Amino acid sequence: MSEVQRRKYTQEEKTAIFDGEFMPHIDSMYNFAFRLTFDEDDAKDLVQDTYMKAFRFINSFEQGTNAKAWLFRILKNSFINEYRKKSKQPAKVDYQEVETFYNSDDVDYQSTTDLRAESVKDMLGDEISNALNALAVDFRTVIILADLEGFTYEEMAKILDIPIGTVRSRLHRARNLLKDKLRGYAQSMGYNTDEEEE
């Protein structure tokens, strides 16, 4: 971001930005919040807090830049700073540690012949959703940002404050973990997973 001369928005401009650029993303914001907290009330509070902060710091939002990414970044930071602390969830594996262990940029790409596109397409929403929810929060987050919300690697890097290379490797690892879960569902439902067609 260049050193743009930052002027303050007037009340009218603030309202226009808030209603025109921030509020349209409320569905995505709530979906993200719910998938982070798994709780309707917490998700509601998180979205409300995020919008309050967005309004309070609206002068640091540069009009014409990506409002959705800006909002998602605030939401994700609020979640980490406030909600994650108070949540009773047992400590998850620390992704930094995991990434260091596996050497972040050298990702293993493998053929997954035992999971087929057809069985994935036949799965119900609940199965997909449960598989996603079962991932540790940092892996879940990159999948939400990339696949549910369509953010680019560059936008994700800004939202998460991590380098693009880490976005790519974390995303890849998250998808591998997701595939493991889906494979489990596919097998338990008796889908054709590994036998060869005749």
Place this chain on the structure above:
Amino acid sequence: MENNNLSSGERKLQCSDVSKCFQLLESILDGELGEEGKELLKQKLDKCQPCFEHFHLEQAIREVLKTKCTKQPLPEKLADSIRQMIHDVR
């Protein structure tokens, strides 16, 4: 979807560089390569069965995620209450 066996006759059954190819395919699916990606993709999918299968699996996963995990219904009054809060602090 396509029956893979029907079309695999002309594709090689072993990918010589799975690691590089799959990383490329995933970047293409994520929209990171633009127009250049489309041409590369066609070449890969026409020639290599493992790439073909990997691409379709990855694509299917992205599609079900997008269609089945984005519909968390927004609580009825949330948008209104946010607008009200903003109005009050102004």
